[in-house]
Amino acid sequence: MKKIFGVALGILTAIGGFVDIGDLVTNALVGSRFGLALAWVVVLGVIGIILFAEMSGRVAAISGRATFDLVRERLGPRVGLANLVASMGVTLLTFIAEIGGVALAIEIATSVNEVLWVPVVAAALWIVLWRVRFAVLENVFGLLGLSLIVFAVALWKLDPDWGGLWQQVTTPRPRPGETWTAYAYYAVALFGAALTPYEVFFFSSGGVEERWTAKDLGTMRLNVFLGFPLGGLLSLAVAAVTAVVFLPVGVQVDALSQVPLPIAQGVGKIGVAIALLGFFAATFGAACETGLSVGYSIAQFFGWRWGKFVAPRQAARFHVVILLSTVLAVAVLLTTVDPVAVTEYSVVFSALALPLTYLPILVIANDPDYMGDRVNGRLANVLGSVFLVVIVVVSAAAIPLMIITRGGQ
Amino acid sequence: MAEPGRRADHESHTRRPQFRRQYDAGLHLLDRQIVDRDGIPVAKVDDLELAPRADGRLVVAALLVGPGAVGARLGGRLGRWTVAIWRRLRSDADPAPTRIDAGLVGGIESAVHLRPSLVELRRTYPHLDGLERWMRRYVVDPIPGSGHADDERTDEPTTDPGIPLATDAPVLPAGGGRRLSSLLGARVVLPDGRDAGRVNDVRLTGGPGLQTYVVEALVTATRAEGSMLGYDRRAVRGPWLVRVLVAATHRDAGYVPWRAVRLIDWDAGCVEADRVDPLTDEHPAS
Numbered sequence: 001m002k003k004i005f006g007v008a009l010g011i012l013t014a015i016g017g018f019v020d021i022g023d024l025v026t027n028a029l030v031g032s033r034f035g036l037a038l039a040w041v042v043v044l045g046v047i048g049i050i051l052f053a054e055m056s057g058r059v060a061a062i063s064g065r066a067t068f069d070l071v072r073e074r075l076g077p078r079v080g081l082a083n084l085v086a087s088m089g090v091t092l093l094t095f096i097a098e099i100g101g102v103a104l105a106i107e108i109a110t111s112v113n114e115v116l117w118v119p120v121v122a123a124a125l126w127i128v129l130w131r132v133r134f135a136v137l138e139n140v141f142g143l144l145g146l147s148l149i150v151f152a153v154a155l156w157k158l159d160p161d162w163g164g165l166w167q168q169v170t171t172p173r174p175r176p177g178e179t180w181t182a183y184a185y186y187a188v189a190l191f192g193a194a195l196t197p198y199e200v201f202f203f204s205s206g207g208v209e210e211r212w213t214a215k216d217l218g219t220m221r222l223n224v225f226l227g228f229p230l231g232g233l234l235s236l237a238v239a240a241v242t243a244v245v246f247l248p249v250g251v252q253v254d255a256l257s258q259v260p261l262p263i264a265q266g267v268g269k270i271g272v273a274i275a276l277l278g279f280f281a282a283t284f285g286a287a288c289e290t291g292l293s294v295g296y297s298i299a300q301f302f303g304w305r306w307g308k309f310v311a312p313r314q315a316a317r318f319h320v321v322i323l324l325s326t327v328l329a330v331a332v333l334l335t336t337v338d339p340v341a342v343t344e345y346s347v348v349f350s351a352l353a354l355p356l357t358y359l360p361i362l363v364i365a366n367d368p369d370y371m372g373d374r375v376n377g378r379l380a381n382v383l384g385s386v387f388l389v390v391i392v393v394v395s396a397a398a399i400p401l402m403i404i405t406r407g408g409q
Numbered sequence: 410m411a412e413p414g415r416r417a418d419h420e421s422h423t424r425r426p427q428f429r430r431q432y433d434a435g436l437h438l439l440d441r442q443i444v445d446r447d448g449i450p451v452a453k454v455d456d457l458e459l460a461p462r463a464d465g466r467l468v469v470a471a472l473l474v475g476p477g478a479v480g481a482r483l484g485g486r487l488g489r490w491t492v493a494i495w496r497r498l499r500s501d502a503d504p505a506p507t508r509i510d511a512g513l514v515g516g517i518e519s520a521v522h523l524r525p526s527l528v529e530l531r532r533t534y535p536h537l538d539g540l541e542r543w544m545r546r547y548v549v550d551p552i553p554g555s556g557h558a559d560d561e562r563t564d565e566p567t568t569d570p571g572i573p574l575a576t577d578a579p580v581l582p583a584g585g586g587r588r589l590s591s592l593l594g595a596r597v598v599l600p601d602g603r604d605a606g607r608v609n610d611v612r613l614t615g616g617p618g619l620q621t622y623v624v625e626a627l628v629t630a631t632r633a634e635g636s637m638l639g640y641d642r643r644a645v646r647g648p649w650l651v652r653v654l655v656a657a658t659h660r661d662a663g664y665v666p667w668r669a670v671r672l673i674d675w676d677a678g679c680v681e682a683d684r685v686d687p688l689t690d691e692h693p694a695s
Contacts, residue, residue, distance in 0.1 A: 063519035073440045077482050131554045303453030311556025316545035381648035
């Protein structure tokens with residue numbers, strides 16, 4: 001019974017944990033501009049994150065080594081360092097976006113400007129990372145993040161023209177008045193939002209620290225195979241409600257405060273309150289994960305001690321990195337930069353940085369020195385290779401598309 | 410010192426670490442995580458020190474760790490700056506990277522396992538993780554809730570550095586230590602002056618005990634940069650796409666058995682070899 005509860009808890013937190021500021025903003029924006037014509041990208045991204053997370057979770061369980069430990073080992077210090085700088089830069093950008101997202105969610109609830117909330121949010125976050133038993137918070141925020149299900153409820157209550165929505169899904173091309181390049185740019189952004197590198201750093205580091213073994217593979221796979229697709233459905237629900245409410249009237253979502261409006265129409269005030277709780281939990285949880293991931297990647301690269309189970313003084317360098325990242329995030333957000341804009345760039349840069357960590361994990365997952373008889377099977381390798389191509393193409397296209405479309409305009 | 414009983418691992422797996430007969434030093438040792446007897450991360454293998462035995466054969470003498478070791482491998486301006494800053498921050502006049510004696514290694518798996526604990530290592534190697542201890546003392550400990558109160562301060566190094574840990578390592582002729590990284594990438598030249606590629610990896614054989622491993626052969630490739638990701642060994646098969654890509658960028662992998670190595674010019678980064686065999690999977694662990 002306890003075991004079933006543990007497994008269910010893992011799946012539920014994986015659902016809540018999948019959605020973060022990147023998924024919320026990108027899906028809402030895409031829904032309002034393109035309807036569901038980009039839904040296939042979310043599906044593709046979810047398949048990608050399942051593959052990537054399953055491989056790195058399996059590598060963590062069998063070899064006891066986390067992602068960045070292996071990145072340096074396979075790529076050497078020079079290429080590895082370039083990789084570290086790029087991946088950590090993207091994770092830091094995401095960290096900044098998540099803290100901004102938490103502040104925005106509180107602003108919507110309180111009408112007090114988000115810039116004033118930034119130091120408060122960052123201080124609370126740092127205390128959590130410094131001292132609080134993280135497993136507890138991970139579960140609390142994962143479960144509270146489930147309140148985003150209100151988007152699915154709102155969609156059902158809005159009682160849209162289901163046939164019309166399905167037709168948007170099955171006509172994957174830009175609507176009249178939109179260009180193919182803008183369509184492709186947002187495809188890259190959605191892909192990056194679903195497949196953010198920090199999710200994998202966090203997942204595999206957690207696995208190493210919780211000492212997963214071959215026995216835990218079943219539970220790990222259940223979390224990945226059920227939790228992530230259900231999280232992807234939540235993302236699609238966000239896109240669908242904005243498609244139903246904003247697309248016909250031609251309103252483009254460019255602020256987080258617009259995202260819960262369709263819920264007011266579908267479920268009423270209480271729905272908006274629930275959605276805001278969901279925003280808060282999802283972004284705060286993701287802020288914890290990204291903050292830790294910055295520390296994980298540097299510490300693993302240099303071989304330092306790291307972890308959320310060891311006292312800060314036993315992992316001093318790791319905790320100094322987290323402290324400095326938090327200070328940096330506050331400094332950036334206090335320039336009054338728009339967190340939504342930061343988010344939009346962070347998801348595109350995520351797509352850009354993906355191949356750097358994906359390839360080493362794919363290689364290690366095939367190395368019997370590490371994996372024994374748990375190396376990738378044929379299916380994992382066929383899908384893994386297909387995704388290697390997809391990820392490289394998306395990564396190569398990200399910057400040119402960003403320049404051509406001037407950031408999606 | 411008696412072999413310490415292994416406490417319950419909390420940061421690593423519990424199997425007793427082992428040695429294999431053969432390692433490719435670049436692939437299996439460089440950049441691997443070093444952990445103490447309890448599985449606690451200590452450092453990365455930033456370089457290896459190879460030293461000539463009395464019969465001239467190169468043997469693994471030590472693991473080199475720290476910015477002073479990895480800086481040289483970074484190369485370029487970044488590498489020079491790393492080493493320069495590290496030298497500046499050290500108080501001794503002519504600092505050398507910390508060298509962890511090869512005899513302290515208890516086994517090699519997905520990590521390099523040391524037999525002593527982190528506390529013992531810090532006593533023996535006072536410069537092992539100076540940055541960690543500096544940050545602990547001046548940044549982390551002053552903040553409430555750092556765990557300061559929960560710990561006895563046993564892990565601080567004692568004032569007299571250099572209490573030696575007992576090892577099984579033989580005493581090597583002094584001053585002969587060379588860095589593995591200065592051999593990797595070295596040009597391989599045949600007697601007729603032809604260029605035969607560059608050293609891509611160094612094959613070691615021996616065991617048990619890292620100090621018993623000798624250089625058995627040099628693995629060569631046409632290009633110095635980039636490892637073969639383990640795809641030069643038959644064991645690593647899939648995925649097909651990656652294997653083909655690695656094969657396309659690393660054609661003509663070669664094998665120079667130690668007998669065929671005439672001379673290693675460490676300063677010029679050049680190896681004179683009698684011949685280069687094609688790399689096959691059946692090279693015996695001589």
